[in-house]
Amino acid sequence: MTENAIEMKNITKKFGDFTAVDNLSLDIKENEIFGFLGPNGAGKSTTIRMLCTLSNPTSGSAKVAGYDLIKDPAKVRENIGLVAEKMIMYDKLTAAENLRFFGKLYAIPNQKLEDRIDELLELVNMQEWKHTQISKFSTGMKQRINVIRALLSEPKIVFMDEPTLGLDPQTTFSIRDITRDINKSGVTVILTTHAMIEAEALSDKIAIIDHGKIAALDTPQNLKNLIADSDTSVFGAKITNLTPKLIGKINSLDVVDAVAQQDDHNLKISANGTDALNQIIDVIRHEDGNIASITNSNESTLEDVFLAVTGKTIRDQATEKAAPTHHGHEKAPKARIR
Ligand SMILES: Nc1ncnc2c1ncn2[C@@H]1O[C@H](COP(=O)(O)OP(=O)(O)OP(=O)(O)O)[C@@H](O)[C@H]1O
Ligand SMILES: [Mg+2]
Incomplete structure (x- = not known):
C-alpha cells in the first residue's frame, strides 16, 4: 500500500487581510512527482514554505512524511530537502566546499558526506567541476549544484520551487532529467512551475492552483x-x-x-x-x-x-x-x- 507523503487539511495562510493560501486540502502519495501549476501570486511558494516549516499556517494542519507540521517540525525537517526559488551558494567556494558546508549543517558524518557529495556530483554529471569555484559556473551548472544540495541528507521528500526558471532550454531539459532520476531513486518530488510543458512532462499528478485554491487536480491526461x-x-x-x-x-x-x-x-x-x-x-x-x-x-x-x-x-x-x-x-x- 502506498502511504501519503503529504496530507494537508484546510491549510490557510493570510498576510494581513490577504489570503494567499485558501483552505487547501490535499494528499500527495509517496514516490509521486506532484506539480503545483499556477500563475504569479497563486500561492505556490507560500504553500511550499509552510510544508517546509519555514512559515506557519494561519490555520489548518498537515502531515509531512508522517509527522505533524506544527507539533513535530524538527522531524519534518529531517525528512525533507528544499530547492528554493533563490539559489543559496557561496561564489568564492568550490562546488565540493559548498556542498560540504551545507552537509555539515545537517551534521552528516565526514566520510559519509564525502561519499554522498561524489555520488550526487555524478548524478548531475559535475564530477570534473568538483574543485572549481562556483563563480566560474554558468547559471545551469549552479542550479545543478543547488539541486543536489537539497539531497545531501537523503530526504524522503524534495520540494523544488520553480527549478527551471530562467534556465536555457538545454539546462532545463537536464534539470528535468535529474528530477526524474531523483524520483526514480525513491524520493517524492513536489515541484512548482509556471510552465505547462514542465508540469506535463514531469508530474504524475498536477494541482492547478489559482488565488490560493485548487482549480483542478488530476493526472495530466485526466x-x-x-x-x-x-x-x-x-x-x-x-x-x-x-x-x-x-x-x-x-x-x-x-x-x-x-x-x-x-x-x-x-x-x-x-x-x-x-x-x-x-x-x-x-x-x-x-x-x-x-x-x-x-x-x-x-x-x-x-x-x-x-x-x-x-x-x-x-x-x-x-x-x-x-x-x-x-x-x-x-x-x-x-x-x-x-
Ligand atoms: N511575506 C509576505 N507578506 C505579504 N504578502 C505575501 C508574502 N509572501 C507572499 N505574499 C503574497 O501572497 C501571494 C502568493 O505568493 P506566492 O509567492 O506564494 O506566489 P507564487 O504562486 O509562488 O507566485 P510566483 O509564481 O510569482 O512565484 C502573493 O500575492 C504575494 O504577494
Ligand atoms: Mg513562487
Whole structure:
C-alpha cells in the first residue's frame, strides 16, 4: 500500500487581510512527482514554505512524511530537502566546499558526506567541476549544484520551487532529467512551475492552483480529458485585424469563458455549448474582424485546461521564451468543466 507523503487539511495562510493560501486540502502519495501549476501570486511558494516549516499556517494542519507540521517540525525537517526559488551558494567556494558546508549543517558524518557529495556530483554529471569555484559556473551548472544540495541528507521528500526558471532550454531539459532520476531513486518530488510543458512532462499528478485554491487536480491526461468530456471547447482563431475592442466583444459573449491572446493575430477562446462557435463567428464578423481560420482541436492541451478552469493564461518562460507575451483577458471563470 502506498502511504501519503503529504496530507494537508484546510491549510490557510493570510498576510494581513490577504489570503494567499485558501483552505487547501490535499494528499500527495509517496514516490509521486506532484506539480503545483499556477500563475504569479497563486500561492505556490507560500504553500511550499509552510510544508517546509519555514512559515506557519494561519490555520489548518498537515502531515509531512508522517509527522505533524506544527507539533513535530524538527522531524519534518529531517525528512525533507528544499530547492528554493533563490539559489543559496557561496561564489568564492568550490562546488565540493559548498556542498560540504551545507552537509555539515545537517551534521552528516565526514566520510559519509564525502561519499554522498561524489555520488550526487555524478548524478548531475559535475564530477570534473568538483574543485572549481562556483563563480566560474554558468547559471545551469549552479542550479545543478543547488539541486543536489537539497539531497545531501537523503530526504524522503524534495520540494523544488520553480527549478527551471530562467534556465536555457538545454539546462532545463537536464534539470528535468535529474528530477526524474531523483524520483526514480525513491524520493517524492513536489515541484512548482509556471510552465505547462514542465508540469506535463514531469508530474504524475498536477494541482492547478489559482488565488490560493485548487482549480483542478488530476493526472495530466485526466485533466486534458476534462475538456473532452465536457461541453467546453477551446477554439483557436486567427484574425488578421485583431483589436483589443474585438477581443473585448468576444469575451463579453455569454457562451465564452475566457479569451487569451497568443500573438498579433491568434486567440484561444474557451467557450461552452453547441451554439458557441456560431456566436463567436457572428460577433467577429459584426465587428468587421477578418477571420483567417478557426480550429477546434479534439486533443486539448494543458494550456487549454488552464484557460478553461482559471479564465486566464499563465506566464510562460524558459523553453517557451521565443513565444510572444501572452495576454490573458481575465473574467470570472464559470468553471463548468469541473
Ligand atoms: N511575506 C509576505 N507578506 C505579504 N504578502 C505575501 C508574502 N509572501 C507572499 N505574499 C503574497 O501572497 C501571494 C502568493 O505568493 P506566492 O509567492 O506564494 O506566489 P507564487 O504562486 O509562488 O507566485 P510566483 O509564481 O510569482 O512565484 C502573493 O500575492 C504575494 O504577494
Ligand atoms: Mg513562487
